[in-house]
Amino acid sequence: MPLGTLDRRPPPFFHQGPSALTRLAVFSAVALFLMAADTRFAVTRPLRAGLAMLLLPVERVLEVPVQLTHSGGEYVGGLHQAQADLAKAQLALTTQSAKAARVDTLLAENTRLRALVDLKPALAVKSQAAEVLYEASDPFSRKIFIDRGASQGVVPGAPVIDEAGVLGQVTRVYPLSSEVTLLIDKEAAIPVLNTRTHQRSAAFGADGAALELRFMAGNADVHVGDLLQTSGVDGIYPPGLDVAKVVKVDPRADSSFARIALVPTASADGVRHVLVLEPMAMQLPARPAPEPEPTPKGQKAIKGTKK
Known part of the structure; x- marks a missing residue:
């Protein structure tokens, strides 16, 4: 082979080209230029939009197993919850059916007993709905104001209840509103009946949001x-309305009376709508007038004197 035809260039392994520092400077300058151009002129925005459009099907395909796993877990959990709710509803329905049967039996028995002793049926209590306007600002009393007054037929002493029981009593009536004193007010009192023992007593308002049963023996x-x-x-409250439950009985040794704490069944906190009842005294028959005293025999009634 002639010597002039030999390739005297170094092999590719020794051919390095530009130095690493030079390449770093060039690529850094290009990167800075592209960032500035993209920020200023949004050069790469179409490129990013195109890539997002191309990668969207891939993302959706990759999300399918995750969504299937999540949906399967929710389905299984919802199925178990639905079965538990169904069992609870069936149990409640069975309990309500038993209660309804007992109520029907008691109503029939009550009707027979009333017919037997010739008692009058219970009085129908008139009522009207009202909305709570605001609570009184007096820190030493518990009172609320409702949007029914004398114009709507509300009278002083009318009981005020909600779905849980007795809330209080109307103590002051205005033309378009009324003031209701709650049972937990320290000046409030209500006659009550213990449903277990049928013993009558009186519940009084106490400090805070509680009641107490006073004058009960130890x-x-x-x-x-x-x-x-x-x-x-x-003559004010109709019978059978829930008032309170006994939460503490303290037979004090230093007194002949026990200290009995109650919690009201109806709470005024958060209540928005109430029912105003007509006092029972307005539905009872009027009391008969007293008969005149008989005149003793041998005497005549003196009607007047003659002049």
Whole structure:
């Protein structure tokens, strides 16, 4: 082979080209230029949009297993919850059916007993719905104001209840609103009946949001959990309305009376709508007029004197 035809260039392994520092400077300058151009002129925005459009099907395909796993877990959990709710609803329905059967039996028995002793049926209580406007600003009393007054037929002494029981009593009536004193007010009192023992007593407002049963003997038959309802003997509250439950019985040794704490069944906190009842005294028949005293024999009634 002639010597002039030999390739005297170094092999590619020794051919390095530009130095690493030079390449770093060039690529850094290009990167800075592209960032500035993209920020200023949004050069790469179409490129990013195109890549996002191309990669969207791939992302959707990759999300399918995750969505299937998540949906499967939710389906299984919802199925178990639905089965538990169904069992609970069936149990509640069975309980309500039993209660309804007992109520029907008691109503029939009550009707027979009333017919037997010729008692009058219970009085129908007139009522009207009202909305709570605001609570009184007096920190030493518990009162609320409702949007029904004398114009709507509200009278002083009218009971105020909600779905849980007795809230209080109307103590002041204005033309378009009324003031209701709650049972937990320290000046409030209500006659009650223990549904377990049928013993009558009086519940009074106490400090805070509680009631207390006063003037009960230390050995009175009152237990924690007893339900107290209106007795209906005061001529104001209709009988059978829930008032409070006994939460504490303290037979004090230093007094002949026990200290009995109650919690009201109806709470005024958060209540928006109430029911105003007509006092029972307005539906009872009027009292008969007293008969004149008979005149003794041998005497004539003196009608007047003659001049």
